[in-house]
Amino acid sequence: MTTTSSGKPLRADALRNRAKVLAAAEDVFAAQGTSASTEEVARRAGVGIGTVFRHFPTKESLLEAVLVALLERLAAQARDLASAADPGEAFFGFFARVVAQAATKQAVTDALAEAGVDAREATGRTGPDVKAAIGTLLERAQRAGAVRADIGPSEVTALLAGISYAAGRAGGSDDVLRIAFDGLRPQGGTADQAAARR
Amino acid sequence: MTTTSSGKPLRADALRNRAKVLAAAEDVFAAQGTSASTEEVARRAGVGIGTVFRHFPTKESLLEAVLVALLERLAAQARDLASAADPGEAFFGFFARVVAQAATKQAVTDALAEAGVDAREATGRTGPDVKAAIGTLLERAQRAGAVRADIGPSEVTALLAGISYAAGRAGGSDDVLRIAFDGLRPQGGTADQAAARR
Amino acid sequence: MTTTSSGKPLRADALRNRAKVLAAAEDVFAAQGTSASTEEVARRAGVGIGTVFRHFPTKESLLEAVLVALLERLAAQARDLASAADPGEAFFGFFARVVAQAATKQAVTDALAEAGVDAREATGRTGPDVKAAIGTLLERAQRAGAVRADIGPSEVTALLAGISYAAGRAGGSDDVLRIAFDGLRPQGGTADQAAARR
Amino acid sequence: MTTTSSGKPLRADALRNRAKVLAAAEDVFAAQGTSASTEEVARRAGVGIGTVFRHFPTKESLLEAVLVALLERLAAQARDLASAADPGEAFFGFFARVVAQAATKQAVTDALAEAGVDAREATGRTGPDVKAAIGTLLERAQRAGAVRADIGPSEVTALLAGISYAAGRAGGSDDVLRIAFDGLRPQGGTADQAAARR
DNA sequence: TATGAATGAGGTTTCATTCAT
DNA sequence: AATGAATGAAACCTCATTCAT
The missing domain is CATH 1.10.357.10 (Tetracycline Repressor, domain 2)
Incomplete structure (x- = not known):
């Protein structure tokens, strides 16, 4: 799972951000349930909300x-x-x-x-x-x-x-x-x- | 469960509506999960949204x-x-x-x-x-x-x-x-x- | 001001209720401001909400x-x-x-x-x-x-x-x-x- | 008043919108009283309701x-x-x-x-x-x-x-x-x- | 006449998603 | 690619008003 759905390989920094978001999401959803906001995930990951949606479109x-x-x-x-x-x-x-x-x-x-x-x-x-x-x-x-x-x-x-x-x-x-x-x-x-x- | 929290008995029509709302809520939450909207419950029960909140304040x-x-x-x-x-x-x-x-x-x-x-x-x-x-x-x-x-x-x-x-x-x-x-x-x-x- | 707008004299009990409502309204609006609900006035007056609206249509x-x-x-x-x-x-x-x-x-x-x-x-x-x-x-x-x-x-x-x-x-x-x-x-x-x- | 409560400086466009909202709010509340709706303020400011609440959370x-x-x-x-x-x-x-x-x-x-x-x-x-x-x-x-x-x-x-x-x-x-x-x-x-x- | 249940428009607020910077 | 401001639909809830009992 090191590529986007478009098949293109991700740049190193993008890959790092993807991992950060995923880890943050795991934490946040575990702690607050799945109704936690996407913004909270972004905050915890230390990235902008736009970055979350770039990697996970919904x-x-x-x-x-x-x-x-x-x-x-x-x-x-x-x-x-x-x-x-x-x-x-x-x-x-x-x-x-x-x-x-x-x-x-x-x-x-x-x-x-x-x-x-x-x-x-x-x-x-x-x-x-x-x-x-x-x-x-x-x-x-x-x-x-x-x-x-x-x-x-x-x-x-x-x-x-x-x-x-x-x-x-x-x-x-x-x-x-x-x-x-x-x-x-x-x-x-x-x-x-x-x-x-x- | 035929009285409100204030202890006064409910009127016949109110009691009927309360039951309708409760039954609708059971159906709706079962079908769509508990994040289904209260308005959907009201619709299914055939009552106004205000009626739902009169019987169940939250x-x-x-x-x-x-x-x-x-x-x-x-x-x-x-x-x-x-x-x-x-x-x-x-x-x-x-x-x-x-x-x-x-x-x-x-x-x-x-x-x-x-x-x-x-x-x-x-x-x-x-x-x-x-x-x-x-x-x-x-x-x-x-x-x-x-x-x-x-x-x-x-x-x-x-x-x-x-x-x-x-x-x-x-x-x-x-x-x-x-x-x-x-x-x-x-x-x-x-x-x-x-x-x-x- | 002992008659309704229709000009008919009020029954004794109606008159008494009108006074109760008026007094309650004064208290409630003074205490909570004019955004207090009409229902609160009715409660304080000890009458039903319908009675308030009978005497004061809005x-x-x-x-x-x-x-x-x-x-x-x-x-x-x-x-x-x-x-x-x-x-x-x-x-x-x-x-x-x-x-x-x-x-x-x-x-x-x-x-x-x-x-x-x-x-x-x-x-x-x-x-x-x-x-x-x-x-x-x-x-x-x-x-x-x-x-x-x-x-x-x-x-x-x-x-x-x-x-x-x-x-x-x-x-x-x-x-x-x-x-x-x-x-x-x-x-x-x-x-x-x-x-x-x- | 050029920063949010978090202390970070606002982007130029955000600052402009904040000012627009504030000006609109002044007008609207002056004209219709403070019970005027927030939506009316947004309309007058020419922004979405969400923008008002982004700048002023309540x-x-x-x-x-x-x-x-x-x-x-x-x-x-x-x-x-x-x-x-x-x-x-x-x-x-x-x-x-x-x-x-x-x-x-x-x-x-x-x-x-x-x-x-x-x-x-x-x-x-x-x-x-x-x-x-x-x-x-x-x-x-x-x-x-x-x-x-x-x-x-x-x-x-x-x-x-x-x-x-x-x-x-x-x-x-x-x-x-x-x-x-x-x-x-x-x-x-x-x-x-x-x-x-x- | 009195009651209070029912109604639904409207208010505040949240949040997934989009888009300009 | 990253950011975060903007958006607006939709959620919950209140309340003036109506109407059946």
Whole structure:
């Protein structure tokens, strides 16, 4: 993501400003919600409002960019864990870490949802990246018998969102995370369990 | 909720309008999010904007009223199930029903959170009602061995919120609900499981 | 002023309400300025808003009525003093008393001026009454040599308004009143002064 | 007043617009009273409503700015006369000129009073400037025996306000001004008078 | 006649976006 | 490319006035 939509490479200073704006936006939206003003983002970034709009022609595109950045970071974390020694630990560790980061992401996910933009469409090719990375973690954990076999990446992603929400808003304690983990593990008395024992 | 804050009973027509506004607000906020305009609510209700503000002097108070109405409805449903024959079925049935209704409630819960109002405080005495009713369902299900014994109403409520969110936003299928249910059941290898098998 | 504009006599209870509203309006406008809401007047009067509008079909007419009532009271006070023993004392005493009451009257005078209504027209036949009563006091004081001879009721009224304003807003002390009095007395080196020394 | 509250100098075009808005506000408030809408001010200034609020973030701050501008102008006029040849003429000339300008100033003074803002506080350091300049004029006139010795700047200011009000509202003729002048001159039978005759 | 609920124009203020500097 | 002033639509809310009860 080092070029504009027009495909032309950005000058060094422009690139630096783009990064400053993005970082500021992440902070501001996390702190004040997505209804924070674009001007506030500019102020925090230390640039003029015009500069924000030069890089992100609408507020929605700014929110989208923040979301993409977050998802990219998540995907990277997932890929880092893809070759960990203990697949189960890798999977659940990733899950827990995402939930812990939820406060910020929540704001942005909400925003896009509210703006009437489907998150999956907005995130373009980043969404699949995350899903693919999660899929890898999931498969390894399932093969190791640490996670039930009858679910796929979509279910994991949805559950991740829900538990993150609970953690951010409902003041959910670790107990909620524990319940989710128990639900994700192979369940007793089923074919899953048999597979887990193998 | 048939009186104003001043304690005087409302005239029949006023009461009817209040209900119309509340219903419209529920629809509008569910459909467009809580940033929908008050004027849109008035339009949908078929009343003048002044009427909305007569009944709910600020937008926040309108959002609050919508939330309270929703919670009241939930509490009533929970109470209805408190004496059902099968406590486990009652508990899980309630959970599933709430999640199914989630689209609307989500909008409002978000709104209050964003508005800086603590949902638990805003809902005044309605929140406790819901929690109490859920507590009753939970206890009965735990005593019957249908639900794990190491959680309380707070965890259930938080999980309810999270799964509802997943259902409303992340397009969570029934699989997510199934995972949550499995996590809520007595877990293998513990005293709970023994109780469950009895 | 015991009839409506339609000429029909008011029922006893209607008359009582009219008086209550008028008194409340005086209080409210004096305390909060003329931008106070009509609803506030109704509340203070202990009647419904509809009742206020039944008696005074517009807010302007209510302000006008308050002003008329005030002027009537002033005229009565002036008439009471018309036969006082000392004409000079009567004149200056009246002047001082009016200024002391100014706070309330100010609000209303301003209001009418702001509302684009010419005070002289609005007050209809009451204005002349006041002016006539002031004229009588003035003439007697002039004949007694206590007030300069080269001014008429119009100048006295204007000065009265100005000094009242100063008293109400500019925090004018008694000194301002003293200056006005000195300016109103027969001035040195003229026929007036001779008369004053007689 | 060539900078914003943030201390940064304004761009040339912004400065021009600020002046246009201020001038328009003076006109509009003078003509229609302080309850005139901000939109009317924008229309008269030929700018968008947003521009008005960029320069004056609330209506009250706009009213305040108009008042400050007026007081500054008055202070400048007073200072110009501070070294005039005839101190008495300077003092009374100033007084007369202020009264002649009264229509506009009245509107604004009223406004601030109504808005619950103490004019003296709101005007910051401009109020004292005016009073100081008036004080200089007064002292010189008193030393020259043209004005009575037993009053100070506060009394002059209050009287100024009152007579201005009379001139603007009550249709006061020059006679009222004459009365005030006579009251301000050294009064017969006192040390003042002796000084005046010298 | 009295009441107060309903109305909607209009007021202040915010903010995403555009454009001159 | 960067800036920030200008714009105006739209939001929330008030209040004089009308009208059904």
